[in-house]
Amino acid sequence: MKEDNCCNKKTKRGTDEKKLITNRLNRISGQINGIKKMIENDAYCNDVLIQLKAVESSTQSLSNHILENHLYNCVTRDLENGELDIINELISLFKRFNK
Template sequence: MQSNDDVQETHEVSCRKSHHPEKIKKDLTTRLNRVEGQIRGIKGMIEKDVYCDDIITQLSATQSALNSVAKILLEGHLKGCVVDRLNEGDDEVLDELIVTIQKLMKK
C-alpha cells in the first residue's frame, strides 16, 4: 500500500501522460478485469474457509497476472516515454526508470 507521500509524489510525477494504442489499453483493461475477478474469488474463498494452500495458489496466479500487466506497461514505457524523453535530452528519465524498476523488483 502506498503512503500519502508516495501517492502525492506519484500524482505530481504522473502529470505527464502516456499514449497507449487502443489495442494495448483494451488488453490491459481485460487483464485487470480478470485480476479483479480473481481478487473477488480469493475473498470468497477466504469467507468459505477454503484450504489455505488453494488460496495461496490463487494468490500466486493473481500476482503473476499483475506482473504481466507491469511487463506490458514497462515495455511501452521504455519504447515510448523513455526513448522520447532521452531524444529530448532529458537524462533524468533514467533515474526515474531505475526507481520504477526498483519498485517492481521489491514486490
C-alpha cells in the same frame, strides 16, 4: 536523488492497448473476487495460496508489459528529446521493482 511519481506526465495509449490492459485488469479483479469467495466459504489455505500466487503472476505479467511499453515509447521519446531526467526516473522505478 528525489523520488518522483511523475504524476504530471501522461502516457498516450491506443485503443487496442487500453483494451488489452483493461481486460487483464478485469481478469485480475475476477481472480481477487474469487479469492474473497474462497475465504467466505472457508476454502483450504493451500487452495487460497495457489490462487493468490496466480494473482501475483498476473499482476507481474501486466507490470512487465507496461514496463516494456514504457521503455519502448516514453523513455525512447524522452531520450530522443534530450530529457535526461528520465534516467533518474528509471533508476527509481528499478529500485521499486527490485524490493
